[in-house]
Amino acid sequence: MSPDKTFTLISGSFDLLHIGHIHVLEYASTLEELLVVAVLSDDYIRKYKSLNRPIINEKQRAAMLASLSCVDLVYISDNEPNSPDNLGLLKPNSVVYSKEVANAEKVKLWTNKMKSCSPDTKIKLLPRYDKEEVSTSNIIKKIRDIA
Secondary structure (H helix, E strand, O other), X not given: OOOOOOEEEEEEOOOOOOHHHHHHHHHHOOOOOEEEEEEEOHHHHHHHOOOOOOOOOHHHHHHHHHOOOOOOEEEEEOOOOOOHHHHXXXXXXXXXXXXXXXXXXXXXXXXXXXXXXXXXXXXEEEOOOOOXXXXXXXXXXXXXXXX
């Protein structure tokens, strides 16, 4: 990646890629010259979701995201992408969070992290895709109900 290019950083599990993911990725790709996606590792996801997740392994999830025209670079992250270490090293020009998970307390925490380790990074909040209810958990439930 060229040091003179601006980039947006977004992270997530991106398990069972769906329209909600495309919504946030396409938006994020419009903010800077490049979109960098941190795909959370299988081990990391198991720590905060369940031992049954992810459904799709990290290499496949990363490859699917890398194939999207709106994504410029993908890497697999074994730790919190918003950690001071990651932000201090990467220094993204902007990051995108879903408003769904962005309560006022979290936004304040994220903003303080940014200011301390990457002070020029802009935080962008994007409303959740709302044309219909969609989530990986709901897709898994629907598949289980059918089976």
